[in-house]
Amino acid sequence: MGTTKEALQRFEETAGYYLRELDQFSLEQLQQKPNDQDWSIGQMFQHLINSALFMQIRNIDQLLMPPQDGPGRREEKTEMGSAVFSQGSFPPIRIQVPPSPHYTPEQPESKEQLIDGLRAVMQRMKEIEPVLGQASKHCTVNHPSFGGLCAEEWFLLVEMHYRHHLTQLDRLKRALNQHSVQ
Numbered sequence: 459m460g461t462t463k464e465a466l467q468r469f470e471e472t473a474g475y476y477l478r479e480l481d482q483f484s485l486e487q488l489q490q491k492p493n494d495q496d497w498s499i500g501q502m503f504q505h506l507i508n509s510a511l512f513m514q515i516r517n518i519d520q521l522l523m524p525p526q527d528g529p530g531r532r533e534e535k536t537e538m539g540s541a542v543f544s545q546g547s548f549p550p551i552r553i554q555v556p557p558s559p560h561y562t563p564e565q566p567e568s569k570e571q572l573i574d575g576l577r578a579v580m581q582r583m584k585e586i587e588p589v590l591g592q593a594s595k596h597c598t599v600n601h602p603s604f605g606g607l608c609a610e611e612w613f614l615l616v617e618m619h620y621r622h623h624l625t626q627l628d629r630l631k632r633a634l635n636q637h638s639v640q
Contacts, residue, residue, distance in 0.1 A: 479627065
């Protein structure tokens with residue numbers, strides 16, 4: 459899988475690509491959905507930002523705090539989690555979750571909101587990487603699909619997640635271009 463420094467470098471490259479991609483879209487285009495089932499490009503960006511800040515990085519922060527009552531718990535990875543981490547990436551399949559108020563991201567209010575969000579994730583990743591070694595590999599927080607992940611694995615997951623959504627961005631851009639041609 460590589461080191462956390464390598465993962466941070468890959469993450470910064472991917473997040474930088476997303477920031478450059480944002481330049482080419484108006485807010486209207488960012489909010490345009492190809493159909494009722496798909497997210498808009500802006501919603502995809504919101505998903506990346508929110509899942510990093512409010513799930514993945516939050517779990518890293520929790521694992522970086524010393525356990526209050528002795529050693530923390532160690533949960534095992536699921537079969538899927540083991541496969542993802544041994545491959546170093548999500549499977550190249552489209553993962554669809556039915557639309558719901560809990561899971562479906564809000565439309566962005568502005569392009570700046572997305573730029574600021576991506577920059578905030580980039581900043582937090584830079585702050586976290588040097589201190590990851592302080593976290594015990596024996597303490598985990600459960601991921602809904604992958605099972606118990608330690609702080610380093612949550613960190614690696616942010617990079618894999620951002621990379622995984624590149625194919626969704628390409629698909630949404632093609633749909634947007636087809637719509638504008640018609």
